[in-house]
Amino acid sequence: PPDVEQLGRATWTFLHTTAAYYPERPTPTQRANMLSLIRALPLLYPCSHCADDFGEDMKNNAPDVSGRAGLSRWLCERHNEVNAKLGKEKFDCGKTDERWKDGPTD
Ligand code: FAD
Incomplete structure (x- = not known):
């Protein structure tokens, strides 16, 4: 079975980076494709309990594919x-661009 930690780090890197470079004003096609990508995760992510919990979370929090922010x-x-859930520190969502797009400013 895959290493859940390594898979997680790689997947978050892919997802946050893809979001950071998603258009400010996506076309309907870009929105539809992003929605498909996100909706596929609970069905295909190769850690089944991770996928199940993510799917449950998404039921209460619909994906926002309206734009980059x-x-x-x-x-x-x-x-x-x-x-x-894992007892890890909460990330400051105001620092998403600094972490995944622009890099540190100092
Ligand atoms: P990660 O959580 O992988 O984070 C990587 C980097 O992202 C961090 O170093 C930090 O710089 C940045 N970061 C952290 N939080 C945020 C944030 N909120 N927004 C933006 N950037 C951030 N593991 C399990 O054991 N059980 C699960 O049920 C589980 N479910 C998962 C579901 C999904 C959809 C994914 C993608 C992963 C899941 N994982 C799960 C894996 C888990 O989230 C971690 O990836 C893994 O434990 C490694 O953690 P890490 O501490 O190295 O950092």
Whole structure:
């Protein structure tokens, strides 16, 4: 079975980076594709209990694919749900761009 920690780090890197470079004003096609990508996770993510919990969380928190800012925040909040479940520190969602797009400013 896959290493759940390594898989998680790689997947969060992919998702947060993809959100950071998602258009400010996506076309309907871009929105539909992002929604498909997100909706596939609970069905295909190769850690079944992770996938199940993520699917449950998504039922109460619909994906925001309206644009870069909303998507980045939505994803940060979902990641924080997983952080809380695992007893990890909550991430400051105001620092998402600094972490995943612009890099540190100092
Ligand atoms: P990670 O949580 O992998 O984070 C990587 C980096 O992202 C951090 O170093 C930090 O710089 C940044 N970061 C942290 N929080 C945020 C945030 N909220 N927003 C933006 N950036 C942030 N593991 C389990 O054991 N059980 C599960 O049920 C489980 N479910 C998961 C569900 C999904 C959809 C995914 C993608 C992963 C899941 N994982 C689960 C894996 C888990 O979330 C971690 O990836 C793994 O434990 C490694 O943690 P880490 O401390 O190295 O940092």
